[in-house]
Amino acid sequence: MTSQLPVDDRLAPPDADRWRDPTLRPDERADALIPLMSLEEKVAQLVGLWVGADASGEGVAPHQNDMVEHTPPWPEAIRHGLGQLTRPFGTAPVDPALGARSLAASQAQIVAASRFGIPAQVHEECLTGFAAWRATVHPAPLSWGAAFDPTLVEEMAGWIGRSMRAVGVHQGLAPVLDVTRDYRWGRTEETIGEDPYLVGTIGAAYVRGLEQAGVVATLKHFAGYSASRGGRNLAPVPMGPRELADVILPPFEMALRLGGARSVMHSYAEIDGVPVAADEQLLTRVLREQWGFGGTLVADYFAVRFLETLHGVAADAGEAAGLALRAGIDVELPTTDAYGAPLVAAVRAGAVDEALVDRALRRVLIQKVELGLLDEEWPGRPADLDEVRLDDEGSRETALRLARQSVVLLRNRDGLLPLAADRHVALVGPVADDPMAMLGCYSFPLHVGVHHPEHGVGVEIPSLRAALQRRHPRLTHVPGTDITGDDTSGIAAAVEAAAEADVCVLAVGDRAGMFGRGTSGEGCDAADLQLPGVQAELVRAVLATGTPVVLLVLSGRPYALGAAVDDAGAIVQAFFPGQLGGQALAEVLTGEVNPSGRLPVSVPRHAGGLPGTYLAPPLGRRTRVSSVDPTPAFPFGHGLSYTTFEWSDAQVTGGTGATDRPVDWPVDGEVTVGVTVRNTGARSGTEVVQLYLHDPVAQTTRPVVRLIGYARVPVAPGAAARVTFVVPADLTSFTGVRGRRVVEPGAVWLRLGRSSGETVESLALRLVGDERETGHHRQLVCRVSVEPIPEHLR
Numbered sequence: 001m002t003s004q005l006p007v008d009d010r011l012a013p014p015d016a017d018r019w020r021d022p023t024l025r026p027d028e029r030a031d032a033l034i035p036l037m038s039l040e041e042k043v044a045q046l047v048g049l050w051v052g053a054d055a056s057g058e059g060v061a062p063h064q065n066d067m068v069e070h071t072p073p074w075p076e077a078i079r080h081g082l083g084q085l086t087r088p089f090g091t092a093p094v095d096p097a098l099g100a101r102s103l104a105a106s107q108a109q110i111v112a113a114s115r116f117g118i119p120a121q122v123h124e125e126c127l128t129g130f131a132a133w134r135a136t137v138h139p140a141p142l143s144w145g146a147a148f149d150p151t152l153v154e155e156m157a158g159w160i161g162r163s164m165r166a167v168g169v170h171q172g173l174a175p176v177l178d179v180t181r182d183y184r185w186g187r188t189e190e191t192i193g194e195d196p197y198l199v200g201t202i203g204a205a206y207v208r209g210l211e212q213a214g215v216v217a218t219l220k221h222f223a224g225y226s227a228s229r230g231g232r233n234l235a236p237v238p239m240g241p242r243e244l245a246d247v248i249l250p251p252f253e254m255a256l257r258l259g260g261a262r263s264v265m266h267s268y269a270e271i272d273g274v275p276v277a278a279d280e281q282l283l284t285r286v287l288r289e290q291w292g293f294g295g296t297l298v299a300d301y302f303a304v305r306f307l308e309t310l311h312g313v314a315a316d317a318g319e320a321a322g323l324a325l326r327a328g329i330d331v332e333l334p335t336t337d338a339y340g341a342p343l344v345a346a347v348r349a350g351a352v353d354e355a356l357v358d359r360a361l362r363r364v365l366i367q368k369v370e371l372g373l374l375d376e377e378w379p380g381r382p383a384d385l386d387e388v389r390l391d392d393e394g395s396r397e398t399a400l401r402l403a404r405q406s407v408v409l410l411r412n413r414d415g416l417l418p419l420a421a422d423r424h425v426a427l428v429g430p431v432a433d434d435p436m437a438m439l440g441c442y443s444f445p446l447h448v449g450v451h452h453p454e455h456g457v458g459v460e461i462p463s464l465r466a467a468l469q470r471r472h473p474r475l476t477h478v479p480g481t482d483i484t485g486d487d488t489s490g491i492a493a494a495v496e497a498a499a500e501a502d503v504c505v506l507a508v509g510d511r512a513g514m515f516g517r518g519t520s521g522e523g524c525d526a527a528d529l530q531l532p533g534v535q536a537e538l539v540r541a542v543l544a545t546g547t548p549v550v551l552l553v554l555s556g557r558p559y560a561l562g563a564a565v566d567d568a569g570a571i572v573q574a575f576f577p578g579q580l581g582g583q584a585l586a587e588v589l590t591g592e593v594n595p596s597g598r599l600p601v602s603v604p605r606h607a608g609g610l611p612g613t614y615l616a617p618p619l620g621r622r623t624r625v626s627s628v629d630p631t632p633a634f635p636f637g638h639g640l641s642y643t644t645f646e647w648s649d650a651q652v653t654g655g656t657g658a659t660d661r662p663v664d665w666p667v668d669g670e671v672t673v674g675v676t677v678r679n680t681g682a683r684s685g686t687e688v689v690q691l692y693l694h695d696p697v698a699q700t701t702r703p704v705v706r707l708i709g710y711a712r713v714p715v716a717p718g719a720a721a722r723v724t725f726v727v728p729a730d731l732t733s734f735t736g737v738r739g740r741r742v743v744e745p746g747a748v749w750l751r752l753g754r755s756s757g758e759t760v761e762s763l764a765l766r767l768v769g770d771e772r773e774t775g776h777h778r779q780l781v782c783r784v785s786v787e788p789i790p791e792h793l794r
Contacts, residue, residue, distance in 0.1 A: 015032070020376050026366040029374060039347060047083050047339045051085075082110050084123055086123065088106070089132035089133070092451075093448070094132075097388040125172070126215075127190060127442040128439070129443070131444045137578050139577045140190065140556065143402065143403065145193035154209040159209075161209060161214065163395065177192070181613060182230070182231035189441065194614065196248075197707045200258075200780070201781060207219070207260060217255075217259065220264070222264050224244060224267055227243070231611065263296045264296075264297050278323040297328050304329065307324065330363050391458075406584075407597045410573055412570045412642075423502040424503075425474060428479070435462065437510070438576060441522055445457045445459075467583045471586050472589075478493050480538045484519060485533050488537060491537065498547045506538070508552070510556045520555065520557055529608075556576055558601050602636045614632070643685035643717070647760045650752055654670060654671040665768065668743070672724060687715065699736050700734065711784045720789040722786070725783070741775055747764070750765060
């Protein structure tokens, strides 16, 4: 039987306030409150409210206005309580201090309006920084991957989390843990890379930083979103269970176990015909029963109703709500829709069991207890509201360090870089003097600010031209073309400038945007991997001048560069490096900073022959049975430096066996792999040592190599360091023919490489023992140490 309104407080049991008792466990407090609540009060805790969603007259997403038009007026929406407030800072520009005061006032109204006085949980986007006006814009996630530095990403996330908590925000909708499968997908820029180990370790670091700041991290998009057919947003996902288990899911496992994330957002995807929003197997059996996740599962925006309107698996909103609840979705975002009146009606009609409402409610209330929102003296007004700075010096300094470390030097023929101080430089290309070319699509200036130009950007974003001009005054700038469009009238002037210069820096790439308003970003998918607009024509024309060319690609995905791959003297890749990306790029070009970034995605040689990443079995690579060669121009993990490194003394220890045959490695044991890295150049630099697994014979086809460890190794000139990986056999596991994850005995190789395509040392081992099943509680990472070698031992 469902509960009814009104409820007479005079009939409440003697222990009716037990849920307020801070000495009880969060689950005990939730269990004490649920029986006291009416159905309307319960359901109110399972929805968000986006009061400003369409204030500009143009939503940030398609279908948005269709969904928010049914949102009830504010007094009606909060009279039974409210689960979440959606993006009070991320919907329109608002002064941070004024926004914090307004949010505190809204929370006070929510508390006063409802019987139990429970504040709303407040969420915001935070993928490239707190998505708020005047907040630091950090590098996009592909830049995190390019840095190969979990510690620095954790530091960045800490700054983001503290800025959010300072103004009363509880939950951040990040990180994105989708593993890149097709570079044409517009949201490639939001991914960390194409390898699950890199995505998982970097993603877990981001989660730790956000959670340690007191903000609930939300893993998204669980799962399969990045594997859509043709790289098209929301297109069906033709994926088998093995690819799902071995490529797509591991980063989520790592972020939950190693990061401690307290929330997960499901994906819009449908996998083999089943929309994830209605997939009980994935959202409940895998996530909760197998993995033991006890936090909240929130809906991606409008996705519950999409079960009706886009997927066609529900006849109406009430049925969609029932499907989502059964699957395991606790909270509907961004605003009240299917989980509002349609869900109440479905429960009252007996179509949806109220026990499902209670199950979701319990998870929501437990999290609110953990956040202090069920305490009688909850912190409703953040301190120091008169002095709120979201773009302070410490945050900017971290953003700059990450931007520097993310710049990837792909080629440097004849030492063309760094730019000599006495050279006349022509700076050509459409992104050279565009500050917005530094930002990803979920940055506030591009996600929201573009709809409110009267407010200004809110933070200082120097363009590449501005930053380079300060360091290299002998500079001529000609844009040549726009990022998009077919206007070639400016190419002649660009060619003339390049011909008259000693060296040409040719800056091409993307403009991030949303749903067709950019060349990269959500809903900005690409038909192929040619540079947008007529930029490829500009590149060909400038290369034909004979002037040495530094090709700089500033983009949200890798592009096939055609002849530039062979003809450019130097090639530099950056992935939306944030508000200080222009400075970081100028420092790398002039030599102030020695580049140390590595590719988190391969750079294809051809615009077609897709999709394909480095995680391919033998027949996914170049073969004699196909005329299409998918070999990339630059492989995953590739990157150069202005100094040189020598690797030596690679060895494996910890196993058993004679020295003249492969080392025996127990299927339940671990081995230690070590290598010495020496800087043989004239300046300090950072090498990135990468450890790959090669499994030549297995019961299912396996990638030729896959990453299982990495280390950034800073080394001074003439100095050396010893890099050590302690590798558990669990890292060799995969989903076998019976659908279970196994460690299989047999020959394997551990390859130490500068990239997935350049092996420096190969170490032969043999996994010994019986085939061993392993699962969610397996060891997920290797332990890494980097120790300087004393001078007298070098």
